[in-house]
Amino acid sequence: MKAIVVTDQAAGTAGMTLAERPEPQAAINDVVVEVHASRFVPTELAWPSTWTDRLGRDRTPSTPGHELTGVVTALGYGTTGLLVGQRVVGLTDWYRDGTLAESATVEARNLAPLPGDVDFTVGASLPISGLTAWQGLFEHGRLQAGQSVLAHGAAGAVGAMVTQLAREFGAYVIGTGRAADRQKALDFGAMEFVDLDNDTLADVAGVDLVFDVIGGDIQMQSAGLIRAGGTLVTVVGPPEARPADGLAVDFVVESDRAQLGEIVQRARDGRLRTNIGNVATLDDAVAALNPTERISGQTIIRVRP
Ligand SMILES: NC(=O)c1ccc[n+]([C@@H]2O[C@H](COP(=O)([O-])OP(=O)(O)OC[C@H]3O[C@@H](n4cnc5c(N)ncnc54)[C@H](OP(=O)(O)O)[C@@H]3O)[C@@H](O)[C@H]2O)c1
DSSP states (O other), rough: EEEEBOOOGGGGGEEEEEEEOOOOOTTTTTTEEEEEEEEOGGGGGGGGGTOOOOTEEETTTTTOOOEEEEEEEOOOOOOOOOOOEEEEEEEETTTTOOBSSEEEEEEEOOOOOOOOTHHHHHHHHHHHHHHHHHHHIIISOOOOTEEEEEEETTTSHHHHHOOOOOHTTEEEEEEEEEGGGHHHHTTTTTSSSEEEEOGGGSEEEEEEEESSSSHHHHHHHHHHEEEEEEEEEEESOOOOOOOOOOOEEOOOOOEEEEEEEEHHHHHHHHHOOOOOEEESSSTTTTHHHHHHOOOOOOOEEESSS
């Protein structure tokens, strides 16, 4: 089968090549998925799991991409809960070959059914951004209706989901980002917008939850805006700052079939809008994932037409 592979961490996304790889085989509790659409997160190439296995041994050439939609073509020994021919969506194991490929093996528990009326391209944009927002807001941030959320990067992949889910849940949402993204963030449901290059973050009144996707100085300033008992949730590594009287939490998103189902249902009924900027084929994936100009929104690789 055809797949994108990487072998050289220093080369970054420029080191991606389209290669011929062995057909994946299903192990216990796995399914093989014929991939229809895949998404790749550029920071994957900085994660150890792209380069080594769980014992730290080199696992290159490895195939990146950990979000997919597709159709189940085979079941491994003992696999339950999914059927051959079923449409699925999911977030795959960081330590296994990924989804920028014609087929992928995935543990069944990492997949959820994808209803027939949800397009494969839309579905592939949901797992990481949707699950990260869901887990950050509701599990780690323990958001309550009526609280306020500072959603950084509100026009980005995660931030757009944070903004929409927090609004739906009854929170007051202040979005942040680049000046050019103001309208996009407001369209996703932010009630106010802070242009981080030109406005003063310190002017924001106290908030109950900061959802950080940027880190550094922005995170440090944001920690000072958190009300007593509030939470800083960050997804860009161990917290560099803590609220004076609150919690700081960092986490890595996990697959969760029930949460994926909630997210897919919201995309289906229009409560969640996705943030797709470009769609390319697998043959064109290397170029699409090495853009020469800024692309606002996610790049989805449509592996099958
Ligand atoms: N721990 C986890 O489980 C997890 C899960 C998902 C994502 N992440 C991480 O979270 C981060 C965001 O992911 P994403 O997919 O949402 O990225 P994204 O789509 O690029 O969104 C980030 C948004 O924030 C904006 N932004 C970044 N730095 C900024 C700054 N200094 N001032 C103003 N705006 C700024 C970006 O604008 P520009 O495009 O103009 O820079 C973009 O709109 C990444 O580092 C990713 O690796 C972690």
